[in-house]
Amino acid sequence: MTFPLHTPIDLLLIEDTEADARLIQAILLEDAPQGFHVVRAASLGEGLRLLESAAFDLVLLDLSLPDSQGLDGLASLRARHPLVPVVVLTGLADDALALTAMQQGAQDYMVKGQGSNELLRRSIRYAMERSNAERSLRRSEATFRAVFENxxxxxxxxxxxxxxxxxxxxxxxxxxxxxxxxxxxxxxxxxxxxxxxxxxxxxxxxxxxxxxxxxxxxxxxxxxxxxxxxxxxxxxxxxxxxxxxxxxxxxxxxxxxxxSLEEQLRLAAKVVEATSEGIIITDRERRIIHVNPAFTRLTGYAPHEALGADPSLLSSGRHDQAFYDHLWQSISEEGGWSGEIWNRRKDGQLIAEWLNISAVRNDSGQLSNYVAVFSDITRRKQDEERLSHRAHHDPLTGLPNRALFTERLDHAIARSMRNQLNLAVLFLDLDLFKQINDSLGHLAGDTLLQQVAERLTRTVRAEDTVARLGGDEFTLILEDIGDFRDAAKVAQKILEQFAIPFPLNGQPCQVSTSIGIGLYPKDATTPETLLHAADEAMYAAKKQGRDSFRFASADLSEQAFEHNALEQALARAVDNGQMQVYYQPMIDLTDGRVMGAEALLRWQHPEIGLMAPRQFLPLATETGLIRPLGRWIMDQAFGQAAQWRQSHPGLHIAINVSRTELLDQGFLARVEELLARHGLPPAAVEIDISESVALEALPATVTALEALRLLGLHVALDDFGTDHTDFRLLHSLPVDVVKIAPAHIRALNHSGDQARLVRSAIAMARDLNIRVLAKAVETSAQFTFLQNRHCHGAQGFLFSRPVPAGEFAPLLDRILAPK
The missing domain is CATH 3.30.450.20 (PAS domain)
Structure with missing residues (x-):
């Protein structure tokens, strides 16, 4: 509490002498600006009662009172009101008394009748200031003591x-x-x-x-x-x-x-630095913020190369995305993951690791870091793999042995059953192997078995299994095959590989093999029965002369034989002069004249007779013979077209191209070469692709067709509507001509829906500035319908069947349209 110095001061005057009291009051009240409010008490007892009932800023105390003499009154007042400042009044000029009074708590003293008015007022002011200072000091001491104590x-x-x-x-x-x-x-x-x-x-x-x-x-x-x-x-x-x-x-x-925590952290840091296990600490975004020396020793990455990077810099490429997704899901849901993982050192070397990853959370439960601890288990894994390899592989050839073959066959059958796929087991037995062993020695026999293993492995796909059951018996598992013909192809390739002599003891040695084929699920549905079926088929091949293959099912063996014979005949057909090109005229519906010819391939088989493309082109595509056949027909057709154009300059030639040819990187160059050879302008050639070819690889098809058009050739979409009628295809493909499929034309006579579809196709094509040609036109009614709908051209038996070049020439000068 601070007492006022410039506001009216409430002053208690304890004075029994009336004259002295009036004098003091008069002196104080003369100071009007300062202002005093004086209350008088005639005795100490009265003064004490007033102090109990009212607050006073200062007390003027006479030391000579009726009920108190000397310093006793001061002592009584200070005992009951220690905080009120007191100025004592005495009638004696006694310095010792004044000093004692001040020692007992008085702020000042005055001798009545001595001193000026100003001295009295100054004494009062001094007393109050000193009291305030003491109070502030006591308060500061109390504050300090409270702070000190608490x-x-x-x-x-x-x-x-x-x-x-x-x-x-x-x-x-x-x-x-x-x-x-x-x-x-x-x-x-x-x-x-x-x-x-x-x-x-x-x-x-x-x-x-x-x-x-x-x-x-x-x-x-x-x-x-x-x-x-x-x-x-x-x-x-x-x-x-x-x-x-x-x-x-x-x-x-x-x-x-x-x-203590710092010491624990220091010890932990020493452990981290000294441990033989690699340690990676990342932030919550999986950025590396710390690695220990063992990390550098195990991975080859220095700390400055790893800090700030993602731990994926160690990725080996041996695990797919699903593996890592499962790993991080486990960390997210369970707080950690442990397991084996393959990583890659800085030098590219693969290392197997046992890895523990833990998610670290702060006091609020929020994810803050990841800690990964790993050890190198490469040597252990290599030892395990060597032991496993020895247990499951043939020591001579390195191929899977009977145990591993049986295990893989069991899994393959389970997958095939689950996915409804076909698989084949091939059982091989070398012909007359015992004679080779007896004549050339067992070392030569072992060498032969090793060479056989190498050739078999080269012949099949990486995902197929080649195994040695023992002796001279080998088995193959072919998964996910289309049908029996795929197995027959592999068997034929193996026989072709065996036709190449094996070098033994510095001399070529001719060795053949007999192959039996068992099919799942046709022949058997368990590993044991399927292997037995292939084994029986192998013995059937041996009985029928060796150096051949047989299916467990006799009917399939016959079909495979026929298929193989047809394939071999097709491969020789061009050289044997059996291939021919037929031409069918394309008619301009405005005048009925021939505007072009479609080149069609025919095979004059010496035993079967004349074969249409549908009878052998699938086989040609399957075997890769479609490329040489395509080149041959293009060469023939270009030469014939160039000859006819000498007398009929407007004639153009149309050739159907397969997907294999179209997407072949060398196709465009071959077309240019043949055009130049025969002096045929590009505009005289129309390349036809079927709707199915366009849909199989649309982006690549568009690129190839644009390249042909850029060269100057015309492009036609053949058999439009065969698979499904999607008019958007006309917008997406760069074509000049659309040819409506025969099925739609044949149905014009009895289907209103087909008529509407044909009308729509013609109308849309014309809107897109695409020419329209109808195929398989066979009746006058069809002709009239197409002509009335402004179809540009037509092709079909109504005008002419496909004919050899010699029969086609006379058609060029005739009007073939019906009258």
Whole structure:
């Protein structure tokens, strides 16, 4: 509480003498600007009662009262109202009495009848100021004491010799010092000796004024009950007004837990640095923030190369995305993952690892880091793989043995059953192998078996299985085959490989094999029965002359034989002069004249007779013979067209091209070469592709067709509507002509839907500036319908069947349209 100095002052005058009281009141009331409100009491008792009922800023106390003499009245007043400032009034000029009064709490004294009016007012003002100052000091002391006693930090006061003057309760508790009047020990008696030099050095500099304060960490000596072993101390100095040191204040924070944690972290860091296991720590975004030396030793990556990178820089490529998705899902749901993984060192070497990954969360439960710990198990894995390989592979050839073959066949049948696929088992037995062993020796026999294993492995796909059951018996598993013909092809390739002599003892040795084929699910549905079926078929092949293959089903063997014979005949057909080109005229519906010819391939088979393309082109596509056949018909047709154009310059030739040819990278160059050879302008050639070809690989098809048009050739979409009628195809393909499929034309006579479809196709094509040709026109009614709908051209038996070149020439000068 601060008393007012410039507002009206409430003053209690305790004076029994009337004259003195009036005089004092008069003096005070003369100071109107300052303002005093004076209340008089004639006795000490009355004054004390007034103090109980009202608040006064100051008391003027006469020391000579009816109920109190001398300093007793002052003592009574101070005892009951110690905070009210008092100025004593005395009738005696007694300095000793005045000094005693002030020692007992009076702020000032005055001798009645002496001094001026101003002196009285100044005395009152001084008394109030001094009282306020004392009150502020007491309040500051109380505040400091409250802070000192109740602070959460330890506080102690030191003299200039670093002796403890006082400790607050918190520090007493932390240091387990006995409470009470026992003097505390010197500060340094509580502190480890290793801290003494630094503390004393800084304390001296503080006392000398060379620093305002200092901070340091102190390690306290162990003692029973002492909970603080480490403290963070901050020391400052309090000086007297003359600048001399009075005492030092040291504030101490208990950092024992922090230092313990730091020690644990230091030990953990040493463990991390010293462990033989690689350690990676990432942030929550999986960016590497720390690696240990073992990481560098195991991976070859220096810390600066790894920090900031994603751990995927170690990815080996041996695991698919599903593996990593499962790994991170486990970490997300379960907090961690453990297992074997393959990674790749910086030098490219693969390493097998046992990996533990843990997600780390902060105190709020939020993900903060990932920690990965891994060890190199490559050598162990290699040892395991070597043992497993020895247990499941033939030591001579390195092929799977009977145990592994049976296991794979069991899995293959399960997959085929689940996915409704076909598979084949081929059983091979070398013909007359015993004679080779007997004549050339067992070493030569072993060499032959190794060479057979190599040739068989080269012949099949990587996903197929080649195994050696023992002796001269080999087996193959062919998964996901289309039908029996795929198995027959592989068997035929194997026979062709065996037709090449085997070098043994420096000499070529002719060796053949007999092959039996069992099919799942046609012949058997279990590993044992399927292998038995193939085995029986192999013996059938041996009985029928060796160096051949047989199916477990006799009917399939016959079909395979016929298929193989047809394939071999087709391969020789061009050289044997059996291939012919027929031409069917394309009619302009505006005048009925021939505007072009479609070149059609025919095979004059010596036994079957004349074969249409549908009878052999699928086989040609399947075997890859479509390329040489396509080149041959194009060469023939271009030459014939160039000859006819000498007399009929407007004639053009149409040739159907397969998907295999169209997407062949060398196709465009072959077309250019043949055009140049025969002097045929590109505009005289129309390349036809079927609707199915266009749909199989639409983007690649568009690119190929655009290249042909850029060269100057015309492009036609053949058999439009065969698979499904999608008019959007006309927008997406760069074509000049659309040819309506025969099925739609044949149905014109009896289907209104077909008529509407044909009308729509013609109308849309014309809108797109695409010419329209109708195929398989066979009746006058069809002709009339097409002509009335402004179809550009037609082709079919109504005009002419496909005929050889010699029969086609006379048609060029005739009007073939019906009249």
């Amino acid at each position: 602070a959460g930090l330890g506080i102690l006061l030191l003299d200039d010799q670093a002796r403890i003057l006082s400790l607050n309760p918190r520090l007493t508790e932390l240091l387990a010092q006995p409470a009470g009047k026992t003097p505390p020990p010197p500060l340094l008696a509580l502190v480890e000796e290793e801290n003494h030099p630094a503390f004393l050095r800084n304390f001296r500099r503080l006392l000398d004024g060379r620093m305002d304060g200092f901070s340091l960490e102190l390690r306290f000596l162990p003692q029973e009950g002492r909970v603080m072993r480490w403290g963070a101390a901050t020391v400052s100095l309090v000086r007297a007004p003359d600048g001399q040191p009075q005492f030092a204040v040291m504030m101490v924070e208990d950092i024992t837990a922090r230092k």
